Amino acid sequence: DTGVSQDPRHKITKRGQNVTFRCDPISEHNRLYWYRQTLGQGPEFLTYFQNEAQLEKSRLLSDRFSAERPKGSFSTLEIQRTEQGDSAMYLCASSSGTYNEQFFGPGTRLTVL
Amino acid sequence: AQSVTQPDIHITVSEGASLELRCNYSYGATPYLFWYVQSPGQGLQLLLKYFSGDTLVQGIKGFEAEFKRSQSSFNLRKPSVHWSDAAEYFCAVVLTSGTYKYIFGTGTRLKVLA
Secondary structure, X not given: OOOOEEEOOEEEEOOOOOEEEEEEOOOOOOEEXXXXXXXXXXXXXXXXXXXXEEEEEOOOOOOOEEEEOHHHOOEEEEEOOOOHHHOEEEEEEEEXXXXXXXXXXXXXXXXXX | OOEEEOOOOEEEEEOOOOEEEOOEEEOOOXXXXXXXXXXXXXXXXXXXXXXXXXXXXXXXXXXXXXXXXXXXXXXXXXXXXOHHHOEEEEEEEEOOOOOOOEEEOXXXXXXXXX
């Protein structure tokens, strides 16, 4: 068990550019979550996958955001036409089983200039 | 709507003193509850969890928490704080239906004085 990994750890981009983040969950976990955390706040739910199906999207996830989980393994989160308000830590978590204890990755910190 | 409240944004304690961080939740059913710790620039580390059974749960690093259904609370405690405990602490409730997503509180930042 190598834990949840995320890539990149840090991303600096200019406003208007597109960015893509990757999350590799724990291999046997069928559930995958994306959260966003801004400074001084707790993480906020963005979206949820069960296997390859995206079953819930938060209203925080504007049309500029898209997430995929092809083949139910790794997941990508893409932000198009980034805005300064997108600057945040993006956390990925995976889980399985009855109690759904989620294991978090180290996060990707996005800075939009 | 489901929510988690951590009423203390900042707490300062002296090393060796006891600690209690408050967490109140709003959720219609019996929740699953968690406490996480986050050091600056780092991800979330699980301290302890409550699913059912004994309402006093033990976690890592000497932390414990008590679930009180009547007060809708899940307060985190430690009898003697170490300087390395300085970090941000988050309480979370898991919605036990549908997506099982976490609802986090806004966090409590702990400062430890030497």
